[in-house]
Amino acid sequence: MSTPAPKQETSVTLEIFTAGLWKENPIFVMMLGLCPTLAVTNSLANALAMGAATIFVLVGSNALVSGLRHFIPKQIRITTYIIIIATFVTLVDYLIQAISLEMYNALGAFIQLIVVNCLILGRAEAYASKNSFNKSVVSAAGMGVGFTFALACLGSVRELLGSGKLLGFQVFGDNFEPWVVMILPPGGFIVLGSWLILFKWIEQRQTKKIISSDAATHCTVKHNP
Amino acid sequence: MQAEESLGYLFLNAFLINNFVLAMFLGLCPFVGTSARRDTAINMGIATTFVMLISSICAYGINVILVKYGLEFLRLISYIAIIAAAVQLVEMTLKKFSPVLSRALGIYLPLITTNCAILGVALIQTAKGYGFLQSVAFSAGAGAGFALALILMAGLREKLELANMPSVTQAAGLSMMLAGILSMTFMGFAGLGGSAT
Numbered sequence: 001m002s003t004p005a006p007k008q009e010t011s012v013t014l015e016i017f018t019a020g021l022w023k024e025n026p027i028f029v030m031m032l033g034l035c036p037t038l039a040v041t042n043s044l045a046n047a048l049a050m051g052a053a054t055i056f057v058l059v060g061s062n063a064l065v066s067g068l069r070h071f072i073p074k075q076i077r078i079t080t081y082i083i084i085i086a087t088f089v090t091l092v093d094y095l096i097q098a099i100s101l102e103m104y105n106a107l108g109a110f111i112q113l114i115v116v117n118c119l120i121l122g123r124a125e126a127y128a129s130k131n132s133f134n135k136s137v138v139s140a141a142g143m144g145v146g147f148t149f150a151l152a153c154l155g156s157v158r159e160l161l162g163s164g165k166l167l168g169f170q171v172f173g174d175n176f177e178p179w180v181v182m183i184l185p186p187g188g189f190i191v192l193g194s195w196l197i198l199f200k201w202i203e204q205r206q207t208k209k210i211i212s213s214d215a216a217t218h219c220t221v222k223h224n225p
Numbered sequence: 226m227q228a229e230e231s232l233g234y235l236f237l238n239a240f241l242i243n244n245f246v247l248a249m250f251l252g253l254c255p256f257v258g259t260s261a262r263r264d265t266a267i268n269m270g271i272a273t274t275f276v277m278l279i280s281s282i283c284a285y286g287i288n289v290i291l292v293k294y295g296l297e298f299l300r301l302i303s304y305i306a307i308i309a310a311a312v313q314l315v316e317m318t319l320k321k322f323s324p325v326l327s328r329a330l331g332i333y334l335p336l337i338t339t340n341c342a343i344l345g346v347a348l349i350q351t352a353k354g355y356g357f358l359q360s361v362a363f364s365a366g367a368g369a370g371f372a373l374a375l376i377l378m379a380g381l382r383e384k385l386e387l388a389n390m391p392s393v394t395q396a397a398g399l400s401m402m403l404a405g406i407l408s409m410t411f412m413g414f415a416g417l418g419g420s421a422t
């Protein structure tokens with residue numbers, strides 16, 4: 001990112017970028033944009049293509065919303081945002097069709113359905129409409145990369161277990177019996193559920209550690225005087 | 226060939242075999258968000274089905290006009306505008322004629338605009354070239370399927386609230402697991418209509 005930001009702002013913008021990656025990850029933490037997440041992650045390649053398309057729409061529309069934020073009347077802002085987003089999605093739709101027709105058919109209607117991805121409208125309303133152009137672009141890029149990361153998490157597990165391959169290469173050898181259910185719809189729900197439970201478990205362990213160390217310091221403070 | 230499917234089959238296909246939520250992953254956000262209690266789930270299901278029917282009919286009309294003038298690239302933008310208008314219309318009508326229902330639906334009604342199942346119905350019926358009656362049957366099936374999945378899920382979640390679950394599963398993870406099991410059950414309907422894929 002070559003954002004010409006002033007010196008004090010660089011640390012802020014880096015934080016804004018990384019917030020989308022982990023702390024406010026759109027899928028694992030905020031549970032936004034679930035439909036494309038589950039529908040296109042039956043292989044890693046599809047997941048990455050969907051992620052790239054979403055990043056393009058997210059950054060483009062948030063940049064435009066942020067740039068125009070002083071000109072959009074408050075009453076019709078949601079409609080305006082939707083139309084801006086729909087324009088970018090139409091662009092991406094034709095772009096993917098031109099680059100790879102095979103990928104276009106694999107993703108199906110879900111490219112056009114990026115319009116109603118709550119993540120994009122949510123960011124436009126909650127962030128881009130209130131913050132400066134630079135900040136909005138960086139934040140949108142962070143969110144987009146976080147979204148793609150989550151898609152890749154799901155896609156790699158599902159492709160690995162469901163077909164024994166990763167990006168089309170055999171991983172487990174010929175004797176591996178694929179778990180076909182992982183590529184089918186139920187697999188999407190189950191893998192996402194497992195990731196969520198795993199993250200919750202890690203989070204709980206961390207808070208437990210913090211609480212116990214807090215308690216320990218409290219005790220020493222109490223005992224000292 | 227696709228356009229020759231019977232109305233009953235179309236309804237059944239969208240309702241059970243390719244259930245919109247559990248097999249095609251459309252409308253998951255409200256599915257997770259509003260399935261905590263059964264009465265909100267029922268209200269949400271009815272409202273969504275209603276909006277789906279209206280927007281599907283409008284989308285059919287708009288598509289005829291767009292194709293006539295060769296403006297297919299405007300399809301997405303006009304569909305989303307129609308859906309937003311339909312939701313607004315339903316909201317105003319409800320407020321006038323049934324304030325009770327309108328209050329019960331609360332903020333869920335405006336949120337229907339960003340329900341991808343509704344745009345999904347409009348896009349799929351266009352892509353498959355369904356006629357007018359077929360579109361109506363398809364969208365009614367899709368709406369009913371959405372309501373069914375939502376109500377089933379709400380029932381399960383209400384029951385589980387009283388169960389003694391490990392603390393790690395008390396967030397959205399459990400809902401996803403439940404949805405996975407429900408989805409597996411719905412796979413059992415495959416082949417019900419004869420020539421299912």
